[in-house]
Amino acid sequence: MKGRVVLLDTLGGRRSAALMVDGRLEDILIDAEGEAPMPGAIHRAIADRPMKGQGGLTLTLGGGAKGYLRNVKGIAPGQPMIVQVSGVAEPGKAVPVTPKPLFKSRYAIVTPDAPGLNVSRRIRDEAERDRILEIAHAAMAGAPPDHGLIVRSAAAEVAEEALAEDIAAMRDLAASVMADARGGAELLLDAPDAHLLAWRDWADPDPDEVIEAEGSFAAHGVLEAVDAVLAPGVPLPGGGRAYVEPTRALVAVDVNTGADTSLAAGLKANLALARELPRQLRLRGLGGQIVLDLAPMPKKDRSGFEQALTRAFREDGAEVVMAGWTPLGHFEIQRKRDRAPLASVWPKNL
Template identity: 20%
Template sequence: MKQTLLWDECPGEVRAGLLKDGKLVELRIFRPQASSLVPTTIYTARIKQRLGGGKAIVDLGSLIEAQLENAPDMPEGHLLAVELVRSAIPEPGRWKLPLVRTAPDVSAQSTVGLHPGQEPRKWFVARMLVSVDEVVCANANVARDLRSDIADEGLRISIDPERIEQADLDSLVESAVSGEFAIDGGVVSIERTRAMTMIDIDGSGDPVALNLAAAREIPRLLRLLDIGGQVGIDFLAMPDRAARQNLDSALATACVHLGPHERTAANGFGFVQIIRPRHGPSAPEILCGITPGRLSVESKAVALLRAATRSHGHGKRRLVATPAVIDKLQGWLSEIQKLRKILGTEIELVPDSSATGYGHVHVSHI
């Protein structure tokens, strides 16, 4: 089975799409300006506040806090080595702190911070290249930068912008933000709550047929969008036990390629729960942050950079957006510099309170 990685990179973001035999099975998003913690990396932490239930808040340095599970009996201010289990997770209206656990085999250093480990981008590259036969990039500059992060010098890297365009990752991103995905005769809706990810099925056709179509599609979407943790699926009411058993069988078959997970059988109300490992935010969480259903300010800033990268012309680019988006971009000087280098022209950031969406790019003809 041939595996190809589509590497769609622009300033501020990498979209990595994994193809298996030509079908997109995974979309992963990496944002260098937002990714500072790497799972399984060891940090020196300082116990900042002890909580109930054997938990504590620890300081990882650089104003980063994390929650420590099964905290050892140590006083506040004590240093210890911890391992990152899960990076910060956005929930509706708030962020959950990164999750760490003690690393007893590593001695704590004298100051808080990162032990020598893998740089976030290189960790992401290595994660995505497992068992990949080929990487496809949109242009030679992206291919060159990626090559510098790859240990396997024999891995084939090709340049094929049309192939990336055909994957239509933009449409997938739009669906990930809205949470709505079409199935035969209906639609699957994915909604984030603080308790779990809820999935609903709607349609006007036969309920049994709709349920079976959803059962075949939902595991694919969970893997595609990297949705982990607790997932609740509210299937349509079924007429009898035989229908529930057929649904369970279809769901079990579809979950074969889902990876490690636990799954309950459909109860009398048609509710099923799936639990998957969760090491960081899913694609919808990265795109929407704490505002489910719409792009976060960070995502709007990235979208504006992507639009600027795709713009044509030789004149100066004026990136116009709301003050919040422009403020975000002004803090990403390295990404603006990358954009300036790609386009070979000056970049001007213009705040405009009346701007809609993520803003727009104006190409000067002077």
């Protein structure tokens, strides 16, 4: 299978989407079971009491769900506020939320309380940027003055009418939701499902083909690819191998060189892991604390490894913090939990 192909399927009654690039699985989305709040959902929440010593605040989201807001001050218990679920909770914990919701579409992001119009820096042609800004200014006319707009890179070369309609839809949705701040805890806007996320976030570059059909995962090799992803072992170019193993506290990644135990082989395996790790974490839906137990390599090569890893995560778009080297020589990363682990949502009977 050549090119960039989006597959839309249903597994166990839940919407699912896969992105294949030249026959290789690059991303997968599966709707979670149950009623737990998922990233992107917007709630009118009610503030509970601050958590002393933690600088955070729990909130009631409605339906028995709880949210957790970090680093807040000046919010009284019982105060209503609009928040957006920003990540996936660990078992038994409140879901993380943010008081700065974003309204995302295929081409635009409306930003309440952050005025201004901006165009993605990935659109570099000045004439195209000017065209998009002109359309955006007209489409945002009548929006609340504190609402801003970011035009996404997928908007490049999009017809004026389609782009204006997309922006206007998000403008009106944001204005409607943000005006509904009074009342009890309530879900105001549900999280996007897997098919909507695929349509929205896999648009740049445009897929060569979109296949929406029952059984498309089985027909195009997704099931076999997921079997490989769910296994801990990851083969690396050059004969090395990594093992990605989540625990309750952290995700451990071990890198081995295979039969070649030289320092040169260690550096080669570590660089291969740096290039592959963002994809592995994305596909597996893993985040939180990531600890890398790398193959032996000279200390002088550490900076080169860090640069390769930073570049790979930048291209991936994941929200990560490079915590750095530990006294024992491990490298630590903090990655945002932006989706449920694949192992927890993948149907068991496939």
